[in-house]
Amino acid sequence: MEWHARTWAVTGALLAGILALFLPAFLHPDALLYPTFSPHSDLTVIHWPKVHLMAESWRSEGHLPLWTPANLSGMPLAANQLAMRFYPPAWMLLLVPSGVGFNLFLIAHLCWAGIGTGWLLRRAFQLDLLPALIGSFTFALGGKLVAHMAGGHISLIAAAAWIPWAFGAISLFLRAESATERLRHALLASLALAAQICTHSLILLYTSYLLVGRILWELIFPEYPRTVRTFSLLPLLSIIPLGASIMGAAQLLPLVELASYSNRALSIEEAGQYALMPLPLGVALFLPQSYAGHEAVAYLGLLPIVLAGWGLRRDDRRTWFLALVVLMALLFALGNATPLFELVYRLAPGMRYVRTPARVLIVASLALAILAGLGAQRLAGRRVPWHDGVVLAMAAITTASGIGLAILQRADRATLGLALMPFAALLVIGLVARQHLHRRAAWLILACLTWVDLGSFGFTLIRFVPPQDAFAAGARAAEYLSQQHGLWRSYSPSYSIPPHVAAKMGIQTADGVEPVHLGRYDRFMELAGNYAGLSDVPVGRFSVTIPPFPSDRPIERAFEGVQPNLSLLGLMNVAYVVTAFPLPMDDLDLLIQIDNTFIYRNRRVLPRAWLLPAEVAESFLTMGEPVEWLQLLEALYKQAALQRDTASDQVLIREYRADRIVLDVSTPERSLLVLSENWYPGWQAQVDDVPALVVPVADLLRGVWLEAGNHHVVLTYQSLTVRIGMAISATAATGLLLFVGLTLACRATRC
Numbered sequence: 166m167e168w169h170a171r172t173w174a175v176t177g178a179l180l181a182g183i184l185a186l187f188l189p190a191f192l193h194p195d196a197l198l199y200p201t202f203s204p205h206s207d208l209t210v211i212h213w214p215k216v217h218l219m220a221e222s223w224r225s226e227g228h229l230p231l232w233t234p235a236n237l238s239g240m241p242l243a244a245n246q247l248a249m250r251f252y253p254p255a256w257m258l259l260l261v262p263s264g265v266g267f268n269l270f271l272i273a274h275l276c277w278a279g280i281g282t283g284w285l286l287r288r289a290f291q292l293d294l295l296p297a298l299i300g301s302f303t304f305a306l307g308g309k310l311v312a313h314m315a316g317g318h319i320s321l322i323a324a325a326a327w328i329p330w331a332f333g334a335i336s337l338f339l340r341a342e343s344a345t346e347r348l349r350h351a352l353l354a355s356l357a358l359a360a361q362i363c364t365h366s367l368i369l370l371y372t373s374y375l376l377v378g379r380i381l382w383e384l385i386f387p388e389y390p391r392t393v394r395t396f397s398l399l400p401l402l403s404i405i406p407l408g409a410s411i412m413g414a415a416q417l418l419p420l421v422e423l424a425s426y427s428n429r430a431l432s433i434e435e436a437g438q439y440a441l442m443p444l445p446l447g448v449a450l451f452l453p454q455s456y457a458g459h460e461a462v463a464y465l466g467l468l469p470i471v472l473a474g475w476g477l478r479r480d481d482r483r484t485w486f487l488a489l490v491v492l493m494a495l496l497f498a499l500g501n502a503t504p505l506f507e508l509v510y511r512l513a514p515g516m517r518y519v520r521t522p523a524r525v526l527i528v529a530s531l532a533l534a535i536l537a538g539l540g541a542q543r544l545a546g547r548r549v550p551w552h553d554g555v556v557l558a559m560a561a562i563t564t565a566s567g568i569g570l571a572i573l574q575r576a577d578r579a580t581l582g583l584a585l586m587p588f589a590a591l592l593v594i595g596l597v598a599r600q601h602l603h604r605r606a607a608w609l610i611l612a613c614l615t616w617v618d619l620g621s622f623g624f625t626l627i628r629f630v631p632p633q634d635a636f637a638a639g640a641r642a643a644e645y646l647s648q649q650h651g652l653w654r655s656y657s658p659s660y661s662i663p664p665h666v667a668a669k670m671g672i673q674t675a676d677g678v679e680p681v682h683l684g685r686y687d688r689f690m691e692l693a694g695n696y697a698g699l700s701d702v703p704v705g706r707f708s709v710t711i712p713p714f715p716s717d718r719p720i721e722r723a724f725e726g727v728q729p730n731l732s733l734l735g736l737m738n739v740a741y742v743v744t745a746f747p748l749p750m751d752d753l754d755l756l757i758q759i760d761n762t763f764i765y766r767n768r769r770v771l772p773r774a775w776l777l778p779a780e781v782a783e784s785f786l787t788m789g790e791p792v793e794w795l796q797l798l799e800a801l802y803k804q805a806a807l808q809r810d811t812a813s814d815q816v817l818i819r820e821y822r823a824d825r826i827v828l829d830v831s832t833p834e835r836s837l838l839v840l841s842e843n844w845y846p847g848w849q850a851q852v853d854d855v856p857a858l859v860v861p862v863a864d865l866l867r868g869v870w871l872e873a874g875n876h877h878v879v880l881t882y883q884s885l886t887v888r889i890g891m892a893i894s895a896t897a898a899t900g901l902l903l904f905v906g907l908t909l910a911c912r913a914t915r916c
Contacts, residue, residue: 175294179283179301182616183275186311187268189629195264196629198271200315202455205663208267208317209635210678214668215248216266220259222823229259230823231847232882235668236677237686237711238654238737239843242823243887244419245681247320251415251894252363254323264632271314271322278326279305282531285333286538289340290483293542295608299472299615300538304329306619307530308453308464308626315626316459324361324368325527328375331357332531335376335405339383339398347401349908352901355408362413366420367519371528374513376405379486386482411897418890426845428684428707429518433501433510435707439521440500451563452570452579453622460523462626463498465530466537467563467586468618472611473533475540475594484539487532494529497522520707541611544597544604563587578621586618636666642762643670646741652773652821653740658694658712658724661743661762675739678710686843687711689865692795693733696724721745732802735769736866738841742767771805774816774828774840776871778808782837785863794864801863805839824882831875838878840867847884852876 190196199206214235219242222230229250233242242248249255254273258266279301286297304310314322334354341347354376361369380402410417439460441449449463450470473491477484496505500522510516567584571577593610596602639662646655646662647670655662656675667674675690687708691697694712702715702723714723725746731753734742742753742765752768777785781804785797816838820827830838837860844861850869851857853876862868869878 171294175298176280176283178612179279179298179305180276182302182620183279183305184272185620186275186306186623186627187272190264190268193629193631194268195262195632196268197264197632197635198267198315198317199628199630199635200312200317200455200459201626201628202458203316206315206317206635208319209665210317210663211247211680212267212317212319213263213665215242215245216258216263217665217668218242218823219248219250223259226822231884231887232824234673234821234823234842236664236674237679237682237843238673238675238841240679240683240686241419241423241845241847241884243416243884244423245679246362246364246366246416246420247680249320249323249364251413251891252320252323252360267319270319274322274326275305275310275314278310278329281326281329281333282534285329285336286535289333289336290535290539290542292538293545293608295605295612296538296541296544298612299469299541299608300534302612302615302619303466303469303534303537304531306616306623307466307527307534308462308619308622309524309526309530311619311623312455312459312462312626313524313527315455318459320364321368321524324365324372327357327360328368328372328528328531330354331361331372331376332379335379338402339380345908347398348404351401351404352408352904354405355412356901358405358409359412362409362420363416366515367521367524368527370513370515370519371525373406375490375528378490382482382486386485408897411893412901414893414897415887415890415895418886418893419884422846422884422886423681424518426683426685428682428687431517431520431707433507436510436517436520437500437506437522439523440502440506441498441523443499443502446495446498451566451583453582453625454579455622455626459626460521463523463526464622465526465533466615466619467582468590468611468615469533469537471587471590472538472540473536475543476536476538478539478543481539484536487536490532491529491536494525494532497525537615541608544594544607578625582618582621586614589614636669638663639666639762641759642743642764643667643672645757645759645764646670646672646743649741651740652738652818653770654738655741655743656694656729656734656739657743658696658727658729659722659743659745660710660714660720661745675734675737676711680709682711683843683845685865688794689733689737689798692798693730693737693739694724694727695729696727699724699727731767731769733798735767735771736798736802736805736841738771738773740767740770741765769802769806771802771809771841772816773821773842774818774826774838775805775809776816776830776832776836776838777804779835779837779870781808782839782862782868786837786860786868797863798865826880828878828880829875830871830878832871832873834873836871836873837862838869838871840869840880842867844868847886848880848882851879851881 198208218233218235219229231243233240243250258270261269282304283297283301286292286300310325331354334350334357338347338350341350358369361372441463446463449461453464477488496503500506506522564584564587567580571580571584593607597604597607643662643666654673654675664678690711696702696712702713712724714720728750742748744763745761747763748765753765754768756764756766785801815831817829819829839862844865844867848859848867850859852871857869860868
């Protein structure tokens with residue numbers, strides 16, 4: 166009973182330490198998490214529009230959409246991990262108001278990360294409760310993880326929360342003696358990896374390679390002399406990737422399909438973006454700073470670093486592996502500055518599709534958390550060489566450096582932490598070694614110091630913004646546009662209407678912010694936006710935004726003086742151009758200036774759907790990229806504009822939803838119905854209740870052949886990969902639930 170009470174007390178302390186970061190949100194529950202180092206947050210820019218679309222669809226239609234028309238002229242939603250459509254914990258976002266829902270989601274996953282780390286330390290490393298609490302704080306409140314939370318990387322936080330569960334499961338799998346135990350741990354590892362499949366590919370890759378490294382380490386340096394037995398377990402290990410793939414199939418299959426159409430095949434230079442340089446990395450490890458942004462944060466905690474030093478043991482080769490993980494992560498975070506990064510890029514499957522190598526420090530944070538817990542555990546035996554000269558010298562250096570920086574510059578969180586934290590940790594360790602302090606009291610003090618160390622930095626990274634402030638930018642311009650009739654898109658080369666504001670007002674945009682684009686659409690917008698010739702614009706390379714903004718100029722003025730191709734914008738049904746600067750062009754009519762925002766009407770706009778005569782349409786049905794694609798697109802526009810002005814046919818859009826478009830069409834001759842929508846596999850058509858093919862027009866738009874007469878046309882997005890994946894995942898989930906139920910029943914009956 167006493168043990169259970171202590172367990173609940175320690176768990177409560179962990180949850181309280183995490184909840185403390187969100188105190189402002191308890192006072193204002195609808196406030197949205199924003200970083201202190203940027204006016205923007207991926208929470209609102211990237212995640213909010215997806216959640217808003219899914220929540221609205223769920224409330225009005227009773228199902229979740231597979232496609233989003235919100236930005237980038239439409240793209241797959243189900244294939245996008247950031248939508249977390251197939252991640253059950255994310256479904257709470259559909260039921261709870263956005264600010265409250267996002268905060269609860271983040272709290273839940275930080276707690277899950279902390280509980281998982283504690284479980285890992287307790288079960289796999291047999292630590293006492295308080296050392297496990299120290300490790301839990303180290304990972305759940307680690308500077309790198311909290312920095313990405315501040316940046317609004319919701320799905321990344323969800324994926325990272327499963328890392329300790331996956332690592333703990335594989336560690337217990339390697340130690341298990343019975344087949345039932347091994348199967349149970351293999352299924353847990355599979356579940357953790359499946360959760361990452363549904364949330365974030367980068368974290369999935371890092372976790373997978375961490376588990377592979379742990380298995381190889383066990384083969385090379387077995388914990389016990391049982392190498393033959395370890396080799397015999399290798400076939401059973403296949404359960405883990407197979408189980409993860411089956412359980413995550415609903416997300417995995419459409420994601421693989423999207424990969425062949427996306428812009429994520431990165432060069433080594435693109436993959437190495439946001440790497441850290443050696444000197445900034447060394448400084449960031451000891452002096453936490455938030456002004457450089459989440460990618461530059463490398464602070465894992467001063468006190469955990471000190472404790473991790475005690476955690477290294479000559480007779481425990483598991484600690485060698487953890488130290489190697491930290492070292493390899495630090496080297497990899499340097500990107501192209503070391504040969505390791507290029508080696509991994511060229512040889513490791515999947516690493517060509519991800520970038521931001523400094524994010525691997527999240528994995529290093531878990532390894533450090535385990536070592537810190539082991540270091541604290543050594544206090545129990547008072548076998549701590551606290552008098553070690555090297556450690557004392559390092560403590561003296563850090564203390565002197567912190568005091569010196571505080572005097573020379575200013576006394577802030579970073580300098581005071583450097584001066585006090587290592588010294589305080591060593592003082593506690595020394596008191597235990599000299600038997601002046603009981604180990605439990607020391608553990609409690611060290612746990613509090615760890616929370617102060619990491620929590621005080623976390624507070625400098627996050628702020629909570631009221632919804633009215635988060636949706637203020639571009640709100641008046643968006644409100645004006647939302648009152649315009651018809652179905653149309655807007656384009657802003659100056660980011661004048663942020664994606665979440667546009668989504669809230671029901672505005673569909675040709676521009677947008679999204680880590681995964683359709684590669685063909687990227688190339689189209691280079692021509693339509695007419696920014697391909699600018700030397701400092703990353704054209705032809707990966708970019709999160711369309712248009713891709715140069716890094717050394719303000720976004721609002723980056724494309725001042727650049728005249729977009731109004732015909733190509735019109736081809737994609739862009740009726741309005743919104744800028745932060747005057748854009749005098751023929752066929753652009755200034756409608757209104759709201760504050761510093763200019764709203765223009767594009768006279769070259771085409772309707773969302775139109776017809777081409779059969780003999781004209783044939784020349785635009787070529788697949789593959791023609792040599793003169795720009796000329797082909799402009800010829801398509803001219804034919805469409807001519808047909809619009811002279812034809813007697815009619816196209817009426819009766820219904821327009823994310824996954825469904827219904828039209829009534831009248832044509833006097835055989836024609837091709839063309840929609841200003843991105844072509845993508847999975848779109849199906851029915852013409853008068855008869856299935857018809859949806860063909861790519863100019864390798865960009867959707868087209869459906871119609872015979873002469875009146876027709877009722879229905880287009881629906883019914884992705885085959887999603888349907889197959891959902892069937893596989895549903896079957897796997899049912900099997901997993903049955904296995905858990907049988908296991909619990911067996912335990913209850915002691916069978």
